[in-house]
Amino acid sequence: MNKPFDVVIKNGTVVLADCVRRLDIGIRDGKIAALGENLTVSELTAIYDAEHLHVMPGMVDAHVHFNEPALGHWEGFATGSASLAAGGCTTYIDMPLNGVPPTVRLSALASKLEAAEGASYVDYALWGGLVPGNVGQLQGLAEAGVVGFKAFMSCPGGEGEDIFAEVDDLTLYEGMKEIARLGKVLALHAESEAIVSRLAAQAKTEGRRGALDYVATRPILAELEAVNRALFYAEQTGCKLHFVHISSAEAVQVITEAKARGMDVTVETCPHYLALTSADLERLGPLAKCAPPLRSAEDQERLWAKVAEGALNIIASDHSPCPTTMKQGDMFEAWGGISCAQSSLELMLDEGHLRRGIPLTEIARMLSLEPAKRFGLHPRKGEITLGADADLALVDLNLAYTLEQSDLLYRHKHSPYIGKTFGCRVKATYVRGAKVYEIGEEVTAKAEGSWVRHADTALVYSAIAAASAIGGESHE
Template identity: 40%
Template sequence: MSQEWVLRGERVVTDTGVRPAAVVVRDGKVAAVVGPSEVPSGPPVTDVGTKVIMPGVVDSHAHINEPGRTEWEGFETATRAAAAGGITTVVDMPLNSIPATTSLQALQVKAAAAEGHCTIDYGFWGGVIPGNVGELEAMIDAGVTGFKCFLIQSGVDEFPHVTREDLERAMPVLARRGVPLIVHAEMTDAEGPPQGDTRTYQSYLASRPRQWEDDAIRMMVELCRKHRGPVHIVHLSSSDALGTVAAAKAEGLPFTVETCPHYLTFDAEHIPDGATWFKCAPPIRESENREKLWTGLARGDIDMVVSDHSPCTPALKHLEHGDFGKAWGGIASLQFSLPAVWTGMRARGHGLEQLVRWMCEAPARLTGLAGQKGSLTPGADADLLVFDPEAPFTPEASGVLHRHKLTPYSGRPLVGVVERTWVRGQEVHTRGAPAPGPTGRWIRRPGTARPVK
């Protein structure tokens, strides 16, 4: 039986701009986007007035850590927090779970852990590590979104970093199958712990200079040019690399870049000594660097903004000593990515269309889901948000839905509240109401995954 309903409002972010419109939903899909006076008679209509209707956010970079390190996060808590933050599709990184997602068997273990526990739709990145080239085709057939690698120590033993020689073997496979290689782009021969007083943030910042990113990105441009497969740089922190990125794009290479809410929100000058909950890799840099990242985003050098949600247990942040040398590097942000980015956008004069471009449409393209996720195009999944872009709020620990409450966004005033979230036409979040049961599905990469027998 066909199920049809309508979501109507004065500010709908459509492919042709922000305008009064109504989204007609039929059987979990966007059936049409029509004018307010063209709503079909019969189906129920929800009118949200001046609140914004927009596509659900696609977050292509999150560490959910299950199985193996579920005490760090987990599919149930991560996806519930994501729904509250307006994210309707999340793609899980191949680490820090145990086993790491570097073989078909490990992928099957990961998928089994997720099934039946996710509030929103989800996908999986595979991993490229030394010696696993023989596993890549099988994981592509099974539906991974693409593959991640590290050019520097990852922080966990299960996911060793690769050399250029490793990539020369793996990249032809990925290029032939048309799936992206996503790269943690830091590279050095001189890695070591912070020097001096390791309670100071400046000691940590000095230990991971911009040049590590800049050199790694230059190498990946060379490899992209040689192998002609899509390459994507994750969590860009160094604004000094933007010229290299712009030149690669001008050359027509399939080269894309993301940055993250924390690099666009915080700055090194205002991170207190001992505040290890701000530690991430690459590090949050200076305010002038942050503003150049915003400029690169507006110019199109940076394609998208995704969370890099990378939580851990509070004990691993070494809060009692505030030691940046010993603390785990990663920021918990899944629930607050959308309002954090929107807060920064408003302050710099960017609008709702850019928000959808950077947080919905571009990550959908990266993951092969353009036309299915991240837009209100007829035929797309009815992943919808009601968003109040003028509403201020301040995150507090009591409202954090991640497994652990520690996040640098606590106590920071933000603007933009997600009122309601739908995935494939099913409501998965209503502000102030209990979350419904999990209904999320594994979304395999279209065009490369083989039919599941």
């Protein structure tokens, strides 16, 4: 006789990998132990009635910047992860570059882990970094459990001795050889530094410093050049690639063609490229500045067409926060990053599903399943299936609301989406069977998120092997 369920999510409309069904979810020891109709519960079982709610797999946000150690006053693990919990995200992968020191060697990884311990409300994994001079550090970082490595092909900015510098071509090539040997993935910010730096210098010299002037200095051409160059090196080295925050349909098409040639490459875009345009950058100013920049409405429609075709693997926030004072003033000098982690799932459900009819299974694939698979967190993460962690986002697709500044849980409460009306809202979020967020209660009192290392994927979950995605145990 199995012990009772710890929690049962009853009467919800559950988004599975291949269909949407009304089911109960039985949770035991943090795992999904049963999927079925009318699960039997005991007096010891906590029940959440999800009538009229859709139960999504928790988002796996593969691209956030929480800036610790040392820059937690921009955004730290506590406020960043609380924001994600409020947005239905249950696992994130933190980028290596904005901490001091950046995560490009084992000692820096240890500092980041120390900062995250006991501070995160949801589970997390970590990226390592590839920069000039650290190719010899990659093996140690891989063995320690990073999911892969991040590199910039354009200058990420920053000052001082211990900055995260862009890769030169030889570092990119040598790094790819080592990352291929290690069996890891290289994530790339793909913009040509030669193009964007020259165009920016010319614009500044000529006194062109407006929003559209900034956009013009980072053209789609710069993205295409970098993508093609990286694909060439990957063909020579056999390195697995992941292109982050791709902003154009043209670049998606080049990557799609590389996949068709047999290359191991994936592509990510962000909600802001699908929800905002260069006209919004003119309206909002530096608040909506990012790199690559927001594109025209016509470019955005072409990108949506690629989403509809299923050409995008992953959608991630690229949450890049900073103090509000750094998002003011000159367009070229202001910090280039958008605070958006709390809104990613709601944006994609609103803009993608409610407005454009993208199926919920597709939304879940891009936000949860594919990032978990690509970065070694599946089958533990990314899918509502037997044996997986009970990471769930409970969403009301009929609860419209207008985002107010007071709704945001970021350390610095700025966002280009303040004042936007969403057609849906996250009602509650569960991580490993524990409720970490609910409207009206905010986040739980204690932060109990844990580090999910890539090596965990060597585990075999017998429940997954033994049962179909729906069925198995259906009663106590």
